[in-house]
Amino acid sequence: xxxxxxxxxxxxxxxxxxxxxxxxxxxxxxxxxxxxxxxxxxxxxxxxxxxxxxxxxxxxxxxxxxxxxxxxxxxxxxxxxxxxxxxxxxxxxxxxxxxxxxxxxxxxxxxxxxxxxxxxxxxxxxxxxxxxxxxxxxxxxxxxxxxxxxx
Numbered sequence: 001x002x003x004x005x006x007x008x009x010x011x012x013x014x015x016x017x018x019x020x021x022x023x024x025x026x027x028x029x030x031x032x033x034x035x036x037x038x039x040x041x042x043x044x045x046x047x048x049x050x051x052x053x054x055x056x057x058x059x060x061x062x063x064x065x066x067x068x069x070x071x072x073x074x075x076x077x078x079x080x081x082x083x084x085x086x087x088x089x090x091x092x093x094x095x096x097x098x099x100x101x102x103x104x105x106x107x108x109x110x111x112x113x114x115x116x117x118x119x120x121x122x123x124x125x126x127x128x129x130x131x132x133x134x135x136x137x138x139x140x141x142x143x144x145x146x147x148x149x150x151x
Contacts, residue, residue, distance in 0.1 A: 004047060008038035008054070025065050033058025080130045090128050091141050097121045111136050 015031035037054035045053070082088040092113075094102050100115040112135040115121060123140035130137035 004050070005038055005041040008034045008041060008050070012038065026062060029061035029065055030058045032061045085131055087128050087131060087136070091125055091143065092128065092136070092138070093124055094126050094138070095124065106136065113138055115139075 012031040012034035015027045015034060019025070019027035019031065033054040033056075036057040037050040040050045040053045078084045080088065087107075092104060092106050094104055094113055096102060097115060100121065102113045102115075103110055104113050105111070113126075114132075114135050114137050115126075116129060116137050116139045119126075119139045125141040125143075126138035127141045127143070128136050129139050
Protein backbone atom coordinates (compact mmCIF):
# COMPACT_ATOMS: atom_id res chain seq x y z
CA UNK A 1 0.00 0.00 0.00
CA UNK A 2 1.41 3.39 -0.96
CA UNK A 3 1.80 6.14 1.65
CA UNK A 4 -1.26 7.95 0.20
CA UNK A 5 -3.50 5.01 1.03
CA UNK A 6 -1.99 4.75 4.49
CA UNK A 7 -2.98 8.40 5.09
CA UNK A 8 -6.65 7.54 4.53
CA UNK A 9 -6.62 4.44 6.76
CA UNK A 10 -4.81 6.19 9.62
CA UNK A 11 -7.11 9.19 9.27
CA UNK A 12 -10.17 6.94 9.43
CA UNK A 13 -8.78 5.19 12.49
CA UNK A 14 -8.07 8.46 14.27
CA UNK A 15 -11.57 9.72 13.46
CA UNK A 16 -13.15 6.54 14.82
CA UNK A 17 -11.18 6.89 18.07
CA UNK A 18 -12.20 10.55 18.36
CA UNK A 19 -15.77 9.51 17.65
CA UNK A 20 -15.70 7.02 20.50
CA UNK A 21 -14.50 9.78 22.82
CA UNK A 22 -17.02 12.39 21.68
CA UNK A 23 -20.21 10.31 21.53
CA UNK A 24 -21.60 11.77 18.31
CA UNK A 25 -21.92 10.03 14.97
CA UNK A 26 -20.59 12.89 12.84
CA UNK A 27 -16.90 11.98 13.02
CA UNK A 28 -17.86 8.45 12.08
CA UNK A 29 -19.50 9.80 8.91
CA UNK A 30 -16.29 11.64 7.99
CA UNK A 31 -14.36 8.42 8.69
CA UNK A 32 -16.61 6.66 6.17
CA UNK A 33 -15.54 9.29 3.63
CA UNK A 34 -11.89 8.53 4.44
CA UNK A 35 -12.50 4.80 3.91
CA UNK A 36 -14.12 5.52 0.54
CA UNK A 37 -11.04 7.53 -0.43
CA UNK A 38 -8.78 4.67 0.70
CA UNK A 39 -10.65 2.29 -1.58
CA UNK A 40 -10.38 4.85 -4.41
CA UNK A 41 -6.60 4.91 -3.80
CA UNK A 42 -6.47 1.11 -4.00
CA UNK A 43 -8.43 1.32 -7.27
CA UNK A 44 -5.75 3.69 -8.62
CA UNK A 45 -7.64 6.98 -8.54
CA UNK A 46 -5.70 10.25 -8.59
CA UNK A 47 -5.21 12.23 -5.39
CA UNK A 48 -7.71 14.94 -6.37
CA UNK A 49 -10.36 12.28 -7.05
CA UNK A 50 -9.63 10.69 -3.68
CA UNK A 51 -10.12 14.00 -1.86
CA UNK A 52 -13.28 14.77 -3.82
CA UNK A 53 -14.68 11.31 -3.13
CA UNK A 54 -13.85 11.62 0.60
CA UNK A 55 -15.65 14.97 0.75
CA UNK A 56 -18.72 13.82 -1.22
CA UNK A 57 -19.14 10.56 0.72
CA UNK A 58 -18.63 12.31 4.08
CA UNK A 59 -21.12 15.04 3.17
CA UNK A 60 -23.69 12.50 1.97
CA UNK A 61 -23.24 10.44 5.14
CA UNK A 62 -23.68 13.54 7.35
CA UNK A 63 -26.83 14.56 5.45
CA UNK A 64 -28.26 11.05 5.82
CA UNK A 65 -27.40 11.06 9.51
CA UNK A 66 -29.12 14.44 10.03
CA UNK A 67 -32.27 13.08 8.38
CA UNK A 68 -32.28 9.92 10.50
CA UNK A 69 -33.60 9.61 14.04
CA UNK A 70 -30.00 9.56 15.33
CA UNK A 71 -29.26 13.01 13.96
CA UNK A 72 -32.24 14.67 15.63
CA UNK A 73 -31.69 14.54 19.32
CA UNK A 74 -34.64 15.64 21.41
CA UNK A 75 -33.54 18.55 23.57
CA UNK A 76 -35.26 18.79 26.92
CA UNK A 77 -35.11 21.75 29.22
CA UNK A 78 -32.69 21.18 32.09
CA UNK A 79 -35.53 21.68 34.59
CA UNK A 80 -37.28 18.59 33.14
CA UNK A 81 -34.31 16.48 32.10
CA UNK A 82 -33.54 13.51 34.41
CA UNK A 83 -30.02 13.33 32.96
CA UNK A 84 -29.34 16.82 34.35
CA UNK A 85 -31.40 16.73 37.54
CA UNK A 86 -31.53 13.45 39.43
CA UNK A 87 -34.65 14.50 41.37
CA UNK A 88 -36.81 14.14 38.24
CA UNK A 89 -38.78 10.91 38.55
CA UNK A 90 -38.36 10.59 42.32
CA UNK A 91 -41.50 10.16 44.40
CA UNK A 92 -42.71 11.94 47.51
CA UNK A 93 -45.81 12.06 49.67
CA UNK A 94 -47.95 15.18 49.83
CA UNK A 95 -50.47 14.89 52.68
CA UNK A 96 -52.50 18.04 51.92
CA UNK A 97 -52.85 20.72 49.24
CA UNK A 98 -53.85 24.36 49.51
CA UNK A 99 -54.82 25.84 46.14
CA UNK A 100 -52.72 23.17 44.32
CA UNK A 101 -49.61 24.09 46.35
CA UNK A 102 -48.01 22.48 49.38
CA UNK A 103 -44.90 22.50 51.55
CA UNK A 104 -43.22 19.12 52.16
CA UNK A 105 -39.98 17.72 53.49
CA UNK A 106 -37.91 16.15 50.72
CA UNK A 107 -34.27 15.07 51.10
CA UNK A 108 -34.18 16.53 54.61
CA UNK A 109 -35.27 20.03 53.59
CA UNK A 110 -38.55 21.90 53.22
CA UNK A 111 -39.62 22.35 49.60
CA UNK A 112 -42.47 24.16 47.90
CA UNK A 113 -44.52 21.76 45.79
CA UNK A 114 -46.84 22.67 42.94
CA UNK A 115 -49.29 20.30 41.33
CA UNK A 116 -49.03 20.10 37.53
CA UNK A 117 -52.09 21.10 35.50
CA UNK A 118 -54.78 18.44 35.28
CA UNK A 119 -53.41 16.29 38.11
CA UNK A 120 -55.61 15.11 41.01
CA UNK A 121 -55.05 16.38 44.55
CA UNK A 122 -56.05 13.08 46.20
CA UNK A 123 -53.19 10.82 45.08
CA UNK A 124 -50.99 11.36 48.22
CA UNK A 125 -47.98 9.88 46.35
CA UNK A 126 -46.50 12.08 43.63
CA UNK A 127 -43.65 11.98 41.14
CA UNK A 128 -41.38 14.97 40.49
CA UNK A 129 -41.58 16.11 36.86
CA UNK A 130 -39.86 19.50 36.94
CA UNK A 131 -37.90 21.83 39.17
CA UNK A 132 -38.52 25.57 39.05
CA UNK A 133 -35.96 27.08 41.38
CA UNK A 134 -36.81 25.61 44.78
CA UNK A 135 -40.30 24.49 43.71
CA UNK A 136 -40.99 20.88 42.79
CA UNK A 137 -43.65 20.41 40.10
CA UNK A 138 -45.30 17.03 40.62
CA UNK A 139 -47.77 14.67 38.97
CA UNK A 140 -49.73 11.82 40.53
CA UNK A 141 -47.50 8.76 40.76
CA UNK A 142 -48.40 5.90 38.44
CA UNK A 143 -46.20 3.49 40.41
CA UNK A 144 -47.87 1.13 42.89
CA UNK A 145 -47.10 1.79 46.54
CA UNK A 146 -44.23 -0.28 47.90
CA UNK A 147 -45.35 -2.87 50.43
CA UNK A 148 -43.49 -2.18 53.69
CA UNK A 149 -43.73 -5.86 54.73
CA UNK A 150 -42.13 -7.17 51.51
CA UNK A 151 -38.45 -6.56 52.22
